[in-house]
Amino acid sequence: MGIQVALNHRTVYRYEKAISLGPQVIQLRPALHCRTPILSYSLDVSPSEHILNWQLDPHNNRQARLLFQARQMNFWLM
Numbered sequence: 001m002g003i004q005v006a007l008n009h010r011t012v013y014r015y016e017k018a019i020s021l022g023p024q025v026i027q028l029r030p031a032l033h034c035r036t037p038i039l040s041y042s043l044d045v046s047p048s049e050h051i052l053n054w055q056l057d058p059h060n061n062r063q064a065r066l067l068f069q070a071r072q073m074n075f076w077l078m
Contacts, residue, residue: 004039009028021068022068023065023066023067023068024065024066024068025063025064025065025066026043026045026063026064026066027057027061027062027063027064028043028064029041029043029061029062029064030062031059031060031061031062032056032060032061032062033060043064045066047068049068049069050066050067050068050069051066051067051069052064052065052066053065053067
């Protein structure tokens with residue numbers, strides 16, 4: 001067995017006033033055709049009031065499309 005690596009990525013956005021979020025597309029997952037096996041993968045998004053749909057782009061890369069349900073909110077997107 002080869003070397004195993006753990007990768008953690010965190011992005012935080014902070015706003016001075018209440019904002020409204022539109023649809024977001026996140027592409028942080030390896031492609032289906034990558035040679036390195038992915039043992040596990042997870043994606044946590046806050047606020048928790050969202051709908052998450054996985055889709056493929058034209059190059060066969062996985063993308064997470066997020067639709068947030070609240071109209072205006074004051075929060076940190078992580």
